[in-house]
Amino acid sequence: DGGITQSPKYLFRKEGQNVTLSCEQNLNHDAMYWYRQDPGQGLRLIYYSQIVNDFQKGDIAEGYSVSREKKESFPLTVTSAQKNPTAFYLCATAGANVLTFGAGSRLTVL
Amino acid sequence: QQQVKQSPQSLIVQKGGIPIINCAYENTAFDYFPWYQQFPGKGPALLIAIRPDVSEKKEGRFTISFNKSAKQFSLHIMDSQPGDSATYFCAANPFSGNTPLVFGKGTRLSVIA
Numbered sequence: 001d002g003g004i005t006q007s008p009k010y011l012f013r014k015e016g017q018n019v020t021l022s023c024e025q026n027l028n029h030d031a032m033y034w035y036r037q038d039p040g041q042g043l044r045l046i047y048y049s050q051i052v053n054d055f056q057k058g059d060i061a062e063g064y065s066v067s068r069e070k071k072e073s074f075p076l077t078v079t080s081a082q083k084n085p086t087a088f089y090l091c092a093t094a095g096a097n098v099l100t101f102g103a104g105s106r107l108t109v110l
Numbered sequence: 111q112q113q114v115k116q117s118p119q120s121l122i123v124q125k126g127g128i129p130i131i132n133c134a135y136e137n138t139a140f141d142y143f144p145w146y147q148q149f150p151g152k153g154p155a156l157l158i159a160i161r162p163d164v165s166e167k168k169e170g171r172f173t174i175s176f177n178k179s180a181k182q183f184s185l186h187i188m189d190s191q192p193g194d195s196a197t198y199f200c201a202a203n204p205f206s207g208n209t210p211l212v213f214g215k216g217t218r219l220s221v222i223a
Contacts, residue, residue, distance in 0.1 A: 043154070043213040097142060099146075100156075
């Protein structure tokens with residue numbers, strides 16, 4: 001969607017497993033973001049990156065990790081330390097003060 | 111100070127009605143106020159945005175009203191249609207710089223025929 005590709009669209013995880021969500025963009029935007037969405041909780045910021053090889057924690061970073069080795073890619077790893085990982089995860093980029101979101105990845109813990 | 115408070119949490123209106131969604135903020139450094147629309151299973155998309163140098167902005171059937179002194183802003187949808195049924199998020203941040211947007215918790219709108 002809008003030059004942002006998130007994969008997989010659906011993902012199932014067993015307790016204790018790490019999983020990585022992919023986010024790739026072709027918009028040439030420097031800033032990239034990961035949000036978590038739960039019903040009634042809005043969009044909560046997990047991590048963001050304003051430039052390659054740099055990233056900052058958002059409001060709910062515990063149990064998550066990211067990397068930004070390339071401008072186009074900002075993968076999110078949901079670690080076993082995240083106690084309640086079932087949620088809808090959204091990746092976004094920012095250009096001209098406009099956030100463009102991907103289509104999301106829905107993670108379910110079995 | 112970083113919060114954006116949004117109400118109501120959910121809203122049901124008849125087709126042709128004018129739903130109104132309200133947001134309030136505390137941080138006086140905020141000077142950019144966008145609204146995002148999200149359909150089920152999709153990512154949010156920018157709907158309309160306003161800066162505080164104007165009190166109102168219209169784009170088609172969507173209008174933002176802004177009250178700087180009260181630190182409040184609202185979204186009005188004129189002649190609402192069933193296709194407007196979605197979740198709406200208000201947000202805010204300082205326009206300059208790379209500070210992430212602060213989002214409200216969202217309003218789930220249902221427009222019934």
